[in-house]
Amino acid sequence: MTTARAHTNIALIKYWGKLDEALIIPQNSSLSLTLDHFYTDTTVTFDENLTADSFYLDKKLVPRQRTSRTTHVLDIVRAQSGEKRFALVKSTNHVPTSAGLASSASGFAALAAAATKAAGLNLDGKSLSRIARRGSGSATRSIFGGFVEWHQGHSDETSYAEPIQEVIDWDICMLTVIVEKKRKKISSRAGMNSSVRTSPYYDSWLSSTGKDLTEIKQAISNKDLVQLGEISERNAMKMHALTLSASPSFTYFNGDSIKIMDYVHSLRAKGIPCYYTMDAGPNVKIICRQSDVPRIISELSPDFSSDQLILAKPGSGVTYLD
Numbered sequence: 001m002t003t004a005r006a007h008t009n010i011a012l013i014k015y016w017g018k019l020d021e022a023l024i025i026p027q028n029s030s031l032s033l034t035l036d037h038f039y040t041d042t043t044v045t046f047d048e049n050l051t052a053d054s055f056y057l058d059k060k061l062v063p064r065q066r067t068s069r070t071t072h073v074l075d076i077v078r079a080q081s082g083e084k085r086f087a088l089v090k091s092t093n094h095v096p097t098s099a100g101l102a103s104s105a106s107g108f109a110a111l112a113a114a115a116t117k118a119a120g121l122n123l124d125g126k127s128l129s130r131i132a133r134r135g136s137g138s139a140t141r142s143i144f145g146g147f148v149e150w151h152q153g154h155s156d157e158t159s160y161a162e163p164i165q166e167v168i169d170w171d172i173c174m175l176t177v178i179v180e181k182k183r184k185k186i187s188s189r190a191g192m193n194s195s196v197r198t199s200p201y202y203d204s205w206l207s208s209t210g211k212d213l214t215e216i217k218q219a220i221s222n223k224d225l226v227q228l229g230e231i232s233e234r235n236a237m238k239m240h241a242l243t244l245s246a247s248p249s250f251t252y253f254n255g256d257s258i259k260i261m262d263y264v265h266s267l268r269a270k271g272i273p274c275y276y277t278m279d280a281g282p283n284v285k286i287i288c289r290q291s292d293v294p295r296i297i298s299e300l301s302p303d304f305s306s307d308q309l310i311l312a313k314p315g316s317g318v319t320y321l322d
């Protein structure tokens with residue numbers, strides 16, 4: 001029995017489309033910040049008495065028709081290790097599930113770490129990130145802490161994550177505004193598939209995202225929050241333009257998301273450097289200095305209560321709890 005903890009990560013340069021759906025090879029490299037506040041704990045036990053894998057999420061047994069991604073990762077671990085037994089998997093999300101807060105990232109990173117160790121493998125971070133990738137693309141990056149790049153690659157061996165700056169000794173955080181905890185209607189997987197197939201802007205996204213990645217790495221090495229924020233915001237909005245321009249059109253925004261973007265614009269006009277990013281869900285992450293958080297919270301307070309505003313700081317990579 002092995003328990004692992006992995007934190008979620010929020011992409012500053014987004015992954016939004018696969019070249020290879022089976023192996024989860026992305027259309028572009030991406031870059032994220034791992035967060036301390038949101039995480040998943042997963043325990044894996046291989047047991048000879050089991051006749052199938054059994055998966056509990058937040059203490060509830062997940063019905064067999066919804067466990068294929070978990071079983072897929074376990075199959076990969078079994079093939080690599082020679083482990084023959086089925087597994088009991090118990091996972092707890094300290095993050096809303098399927099709400100655009102990257103539960104699939106922390107979930108599959110924790111599963112990859114716990115399952116490989118329980119099967120007797122002792123893998124380095126790069127190898128672990130490749131197994132996490134097979135469950136969910138964003139999970140590739142959650143193996144490591146701080147700023148992490150997922151190298152697109154062109155094969156299972158060459159598509160993996162690497163830490164860019166693991167220890168962050170400068171002032172940056174994500175103030176997360178929770179506006180919706182419900183399960184999204186269009187999963188990230190379905191949303192990006194539709195964007196790749198039908199958005200006429202997909203090629204423009206691909207041709208501009210490489211430049212965003214190069215520039216943001218420079219901003220990270222310069223510890224330049226303004227530069228980092230500007231690149232992140234524009235990259236996120238280009239991703240959301242792909243959903244709006246898909247056919248049929250869809251969006252992960254809701255009214256509150258737009259309201260928060262308005263607040264961020266007016267905060268910037270008042271001289272506070274803050275920027276928004278969003279994923280496949282309506283919850284907004286405000287990239288800012290921790291020292292500006294009290295001021296930002298007080299500006300948002302007419303519309304958003306303190307329990308909706310969660311300060312997430314840079315977090316660490318995967319760890320074992322036993």
Ligand code: ADP
Pocket residue numbers: 040057069070091092093096097098099100101102103104105106107108111136186187188189280281
């Ligand atoms: P999110 O925005 O939360 O990442 P996604 O649509 O990307 O939403 O992914 C949701 C998928 O991730 C669901 O299929 C869900 O079952 C799976 N998932 C979430 N948490 C875990 C976990 N702890 N262990 C395994 N799978 C998980």
Ligand code: DP6
Pocket residue numbers: 010011013014015016024030102104105135136137138139188189190278279280
């Ligand atoms: C908008 O990694 O959840 O959060 O690989 O199909 O599981 P699958 O998708 P997922 O997609 C994440 C999309 C994103 C951007 C990002 O995290 O890079």
Ligand code: CO
Pocket residue numbers: 102103104105136138188
């Ligand atoms: Co996800």
